[in-house]
Amino acid sequence: MAAAGSDGPGGAAAGRALQAAMRAASGALEMDSGGRRREAYVEYLKSIAFIAQALQEEAAGTEGSQEVTPDTPKMLKLAEQCLERVKSIAAALGKAQATPAVTERSGGPAPLPRHRRVFSDEGGKLSPFLPPEIFQKLQISEAQSTRKELTPLEEASLQNQKLKAAYEARVARLNPSQALQKTSLTLSLQRQMMENLVIAKAREETLQRKMEERRLRLQEAANRRFSSSVALTPEEQEQRALYAAILEYEQDHEWPRQWKARLQQSPLDPSLVPGLFSCLLRLLALTLLAFEGLSTAAGKDQCLACLEEAFFPPLWAPLLALYRSVHQPREAALARSMEQHRHASPADMGLSSRLFPPAAGCPAYGSAIQDLRLIPLETCPRRKLECIVRALRSICECAEEYSGARDGRTPASAAVGADDLLPILSYVVLRTGLPQLLSECAAMEEFIHEGYLIGEEGYCLTSLQSALAYLESLP
Template sequence: MAAPGGGEGPAPGRGGRGLQGAMRAASGALGMDSAGRTREAYVEYLKSITLIAQTLQEEAAGTESSEGVTPDTPKLLKLAEQCLERVKSIAAALEIFQKLQIAEAQSARKELTPLEEASLQNQKLKAAYEARVARLNPSQALQKTSLTLSLQRQMMENLVIAKAREETLQRKMEERRLRLQEAANRRFSSTVALTPEEQEQRELYAAILEYEQDHDWPRQWKAQLKRSPADLSVVSGLFSCLLSSPEHPIAQLLRRLQCAVYARLYPAVSQGTAAACPGSPAGLAFLSLDVGGAGGSSLPTEPGGRRLRASRSLHCMFSVPEHGAAALRHSSSSTPLADGAATGTPQTPRESSFEDLERFLASPEGWAPPEPPAGSGQDTALPDLLKGIVRDIHNAIDRLLALTLLAFEGLGSAAGKDQCLACLEEAFFPPLWAPLLALYRAVHRPREAALALSMERHRHAGPADMGLASRLFPAGPGRPPYASAVQDLRLIPLETCPRRKLDCIVRALRGICECAEEYCGARDPRTPASAAIGADDLLPILSYVVLQTGLPQLLSECAALEEFIHEGYLIGEEGYCLTSLQSALSYVESLQ
């Protein structure tokens, strides 16, 4: 196998030679990475991982020990892990770059102007003229002169006609622009001066009117809304079409507002945190609290069997990242937070994968995660920054909603507005939720640490230990009680939209009620279903369910949901379920 630096890589073997060869390969990739040669570094990292896998395979086959490992095996695995982290980060960045290039190419794909069309026609005429002249004999000079004059005449006529067409087109476009601007002015007629936001909305509305002059689909959807004003599927179909049209002013505004929010989030949750918010913890993008310790509980999984990660890389802004098989651990260390908290040692936030790899290659023998920053207490810059970003998100969604209702009047009903808002949130939040949650987790880090410690200490607690009456859990062994509710809460980190996360919470509490009725009915068939569970029973049951999830990040998830869920939900069943879950999280946190 070729080494990243060129030439043949060292053959893997015992006595540290395999580790040395793998480190040289990874060092070559790291050098390219440091020099900004991203694509080349990506390939070399993959070669390094392949070399490490080959080394491990040959060592496992050649060793005489029954375990099939050598003293270098943990170091090789750690090196492979660091290289894989860089591969994932670079791949996500390259994916973003490719999508931006595609979007730029699509936006640049416009109809040719009359002069551009004339230029293409003249190029074809010239090519045909040259081909025809090449076939003439030297004795046909007079015919060549005639062809030359004919070519010049046709090219000049094309340009003159094109220029006249372009002047006419520009005049008509200007007339249409003024006409549409007058329509927008009439819509926004006011006796007082417009604010900058109102002026921008007026300009965007004029741009929407101009867009609708050249595209038929907005008029078709308006007609469907008029025919079926109560059909919410029409609203969903409209937004699907709207968001798949990148040149529509609403879609363009959505992207601009997302980028504006991300521009404020990124410095706070990237390795540049110290520069953006002096004194705040670094590496918040990868903040991940772990539970379980060395012998902790199994990692939560969703029905398909995928493992859940407590945090995700910010480089996956424009795509939904996959959940790897790794546990809820820091990139730089496999030491769980609960173990550190139990000994009174503050847990180190997750370092960037690039710095991890640099540190490991520099000193693989004595490599260890960096020491936590000196001092204590939460920096006040992060909560203030979070408040500002939350305000920006609310303002952005309000602007998008107002412009959409202005463009499609059929959405003016109460149900239409709610569905419109739901569709906007579905489009707005997914690329931003990972960095936004990372900031929330940084702000709530002390509480999450306390919650993680409680989850670790009480992970073996049974229903009775949490104060549940005997009628509220099964009598004999079998499936763990309230397993469906635990699974629903474990699905919350997989969702990237507040409403979908709230749906998980509502399903969990409904599942608790159904299970309680089943358990009570099994013990005493005479017990009516309505009397199976009371208000005093819900908190102990939900606390037990929270403990079984093993996800301390639910605390930050709920804090974010409380902020971004529409107030109409907070006064109904959804709000009751969210408040109940927050109470259960606080109770489990206090169990220390």
């Protein structure tokens, strides 16, 4: 089994490079989520440089052939996401540096920044692995914050800052003998600034009055729909409040009115109802509007999990059959390898002796093997991914236990490094005897939300795929 330590195409070397790149990007994303933008900026650049170097070495190693490893597209995608965050952070840092200069010039405090929600507000305490956050969510959050309209008072504040800057520029060009003109400019500035504030305050009050009138009008419409001669039940009261919120949502968004008009014009059109429900399931906007407690990262994840558990159980069996038909040659090669090496010991797979069970005859990493055997029994990608995460956690715990028992100490630090994980995981996969894990992982990678491919879950899935590719390539 000397081949256990080799780096073949699609084997350990490519897997380690992707894992290292994901760890670097995860560290940068953790800093980014925690508000440490300057440090995150540097780490994102380091991640991009590492990926570029790894891909350059890979290209040099395969010179003269057209082959690339299966991990190459993943590394390119990761580099692209890191680059997007670098551009976004650079723009934000540029704005932050420009703000003090404007404040100094205007002689007064700049307007307070509008609140921006980032997932560090919602995630609570960070775990050793990143929560399932994604680069795209950060990008969308920033884009939404920049698109917010200014209130009348904020617009007036910006106008007054411009007026004051123009006033100071004109005063700087005056001669000392033009004191009277300077006084006139000062009085004119004060009058214009005061007029701007008075007009803005009046506009603000008008907008508030209109918003209140609209709220009352929509509330009356909801009351008319749910009017009753007897007192409303708690359920009916909740429905009335929800209906009023929906009416208010329709005032600011065009798509509900468009769907209502299409349904009224063509009530017998069979394509409208599936299209409407598909639209509702993509935004979750109305659900989050009705239940504000779900408008968090954890709440949205739970909503997506509920949708997944409703849709995937009847679909997964035929979906997996399709993937297995596509990957049938690879599964066959993996099955042959599992059959030929079914009696391989941990030492044959390249494991260090300190990572063996101390007692003779004790099964090695039995709990991790059982976790992976549960994957075909689940029917949702998310639950299958949880089995993989549990298996890798169990591997780390068992390795620490074995290492500590041999050294006669309580393990205080992780005993498994990146070089140890692939041999252990390969041994565990070999013991499952399940070549269909290859197709299961391919389907999971396609249908799991890409946010989970950045944190702990993505690292575990990539590690399992690397172990499967290694076993497939064994002689």
